[in-house]
Amino acid sequence: METRGLVSKIQRYSTKDGPGIRSTVFLVGCNLRCAWCANPEAMFPDKKVMFHQNLCKRCGACVEAADNHAIQLTTKGCEIDRDACTNLATLADVCPYNAYENIGTVVGAEELVERLLRDRAFYDVSKGGVTFSGGEPCLQNEFLEKVVRILKAEGIHVAIDTAGLWSFDQVWPILEMSDLILLDIKAMDAYIHQLCTGTDNRIILENARNIAEKGKKIWVRMVIVPTMNDDLPDIKRRLDFIKELGDSVERIDLLKYHALGIGKYEALGVKYPLSGIGECDEGLIQEILAYASRIGLSIRFG
Amino acid sequence: MNTCLSFVPSNTECDFERIGKLQNRMNNRVPSICPERAEIVTRSFQETEGEAIVVRRAKALHKILEEMTIYIEEDSLIFGNQASVNFAASIFPEYSFEWVIKELDEFSSRSGDYFEITEETKARLRPLESYWKGKTHAEEVLHNLPEINRQAERQGVLHRGGISMSGDGHVIPNHDFVLEVGFGGMARIAEKKLQNPDLTQEQKDYYEASIIAMNGALKYIKRFGKLAMEKSQKETDEKRKQELRDMSKACENLMEGKAKSFYEAVETVYLTHLLMMIESNGHSFSFGRFDQYIYPYYQADLEAGVLTKEKALEILTHFFIMTNSLNKVRPWGHTQYSGGYPLYSNLMVGGMKPDGTDGTNDISYLCLEAMNQSKLPEPNLSVRYSKDTPDDLLKDSAMLIRQGFGMPSLFCDEVVIPAMMTLDLELETARDYASMGCVETAIPGKWGHRATGMTYINFGKIFELILNNGMDPKTGIQLLSITGKEGRDAAYESYDKLWEAWEKALRFYSDLAVDCDLVCDRALKHHDADAFASSTIDCSLERGKTLKNGGSEYDFISQSNIGPSVVGDSLYAVKKLVFDEQVLTLKKLQEVLDANFEGAEGAQVRKLCRAVPKFGNDNNEVDEIVANVYESYLALLPNYRTDRHGRGPKGCRYTMSTSNITSYVPNGFDVGATPDGRLAGKPLNEGASPCLGADREGPTAVINSISKLPNDRMAGGQLLNMRFSPGALAGEENLEKFINFIKVARFKNVFHNQFNIADGETLRDAKAHPEDHVDLMVRVAGYCALFSTLMPEAQDAIIERTEHQW
Ligand code: SF4
């Protein structure tokens, strides 16, 4: 049987996930649970249903159609009892105004590649390519390996955006074929990491060292989330760690936390884990930049 | 001062502060109506009854130039004015006048493109009406228009374009020639021609008219010489005093012969433009390949040490700003088609030279910088690019685009040149193309007519008609029946039958549109017999013919086709839902469309319709159908000839163009709900762009879809308009990516592209609070306009364009 994968979205003309003009493929499923995750539709496993309250015209069709009277029209719009609603996935066909959206498409490797290659001219001219993100793309390792293999045979630049929590032996063949690894370093202290992501970081750091040792090009991404992983001493340790990774690290991006994912949580009927977190303190950013330059790291910010 | 692009001033010869003042004044310009020209032209025509029309028009021009109010704009190095005050629109009663009188009291209260008008002006215009009654161009057109065309107009399929009531415009003079011989030189050519004893009466009249027109132009210049001297005597600022003295000195013999300096060349280009716009109220008089013909003058002055790059920039920027002092007033009905006071004065830089080498030079960059400093709707700046275009030029262009006022628009040589070659041009000639007006393409100095925008054909409406067997549900008018029977019932059994109906109806209405073109063109032959503009075009002086009577070297025109994407998307929706998947009957669809998708069932059907893939998302099936829509029109063109056929110009044929200005908005008013899910009355698609909001897969998918259209046979011009969010272009890296995005168009068969960089929030706010966004300029449809001057429906259409953001 053809290898298939579960994809939440393909973002064409993506400019944030590596060099040049890229297509970013978001694969569904992740083994971390970062409190700030901006892609909950790709973080949680399986297909999902999003409900867009703003599109609802209160026609009542979904109320009729829902099993177990799981949906009620209230003054606020539709209230969905997701546990009771056993036919939620069918409502996208019911609602005339597309308030329900099914997320997650099963796609074959060849088919996915065919779609990605449509933008080949853009990759070629801009020295861009394809980035696999998610979720944790390496969880669908068989599928990913197959797709990357075909893309590489086509001469396409491939980047893997990963959090690094996987068995090295299983995933290395994919990374080895790829041109660039986008690696998140979220925290050094195991306890902080646990608090932020639900898992400890031992394997992640070890994998990071291994990738670096093999000489794979790495772009490290550090997102700083106030109250979560903004402890300055720990951030300095992260920078020290990155420094240790050596020449494989080609670039470091410091990213500010944003709450743009919050709408998606609402649409998925899931509580947003963070609340009322403001912008990252400008002073902290300056300190981070200053420390990085002191230890000889150049960081991009903004 | 605005931050420069790549230009770094190395001395203070460009006074940026003064540019700022001039710019600011122009930004707050007040549109008004000026009665002067109308009065003078009426008096002149009363004096010349019985003479040949070309002579009468030349005499009228001469008289206007002698008598009209002239002024020198404060601070400006460039002089020459079209009407008595800045940004006033003159009236051209000889083309059409009835509407002017009818709308006199409405000019100042329009919802878009308003004009201030005083009671005195109204009182001066009203008495002129009786003279022009029965004499105007518009009346002649109306008189000769067949009844069936009127019916087709009532249905909303055809729309008589500007040429049915105003001059044609659309002239790109041969500036190399004009700058080389001057107005005086042209008069001398005409004088010499007059010595020939074997001339026809037409030729004699033309040469005589040309001499009168050119002498009028020279007198106009001399008047400025005098005025500048007077002003200099009163001026207290030493620098300005000297400038006025220099201006006065230049006027002593400016354009009696060759332009003698860079300054004279730029001033002449401006004057030539302006004089054509006093002679006729056509629009889209354009500058052509400005960097190519100005460069020799620039280089000579640099070498002689009498000019610096900085001074050149100052002169160019003043010139750019001053092109915004001109104006044109259209009837309200036409204004809806072209909102935002557009003059479509295209100015093009970059691209290949006729020999195939890259033509980019200092002036190309300086023009981008001048636009960066001036940031006003005119001139309509366009950049040509090819594989040899320096990255620096693209970078300056991208930096300008990023600022979000819609300029420059970009033309891809690798696509446009082959498209021009379909007109059987020599390669060297095709390589010299320039954009004229918004996105139409012409060869400067060789074309004598609009390349597009003759009669407007509403493709969306034709589609609605075929679903109804040719009957318009709104008016009940039926001019053709697909089934041969009367009534609305068409009951197509297959997609092929539906397609055949499309082809049949398209041909029917295209034929009518060509008839309408001919009626307009024949009337223009008389009413737009313009000796001044004609003399600037190759062959006209040689043949002794005005452009409208066959004076130009080439002659290719096109109509304006509105809504090919709506039609393609709709055809595909019917194909899929009714014929392939059979989830709907045609009858049911029809009912739902009649009800504008209202009610529960309507909503369900609309959902199905909207779910069918749309053009702009790189879906081969629907893209192919849209391409077929283009092919169906292209196939008709060999049948058509222009009125000048057999009278001199090469070609005299039709080509295709999707340049349709803002007409996609009002054309949508006339079209009921369509099977693509579009609601009744909503806009059609703009140019070749996807339907509003239909492109969901990002800009690369849009380009891929566009690439499947027969763009390299669209010799009249193809229009694509995309909107990016400001964030998508922020920073060096994103800029670099955007430049590459532009470059890919070369491999993707993309004729033209233009960009709006504005987020929805800003646009919505600008609609609600225009006072806070007076200078927000947007790309409308091949030209730029201040957002606040557009009518609300056109503003909405821009807001609804898909915003590509990452
Ligand atoms: S079917 Fe859609 S529009 Fe109707 S009530 Fe449910 S969500 Fe709202």
Ligand code: SF4
């Ligand atoms: S690793 Fe990435 S996808 Fe997974 S939870 Fe964290 S942020 Fe979300």
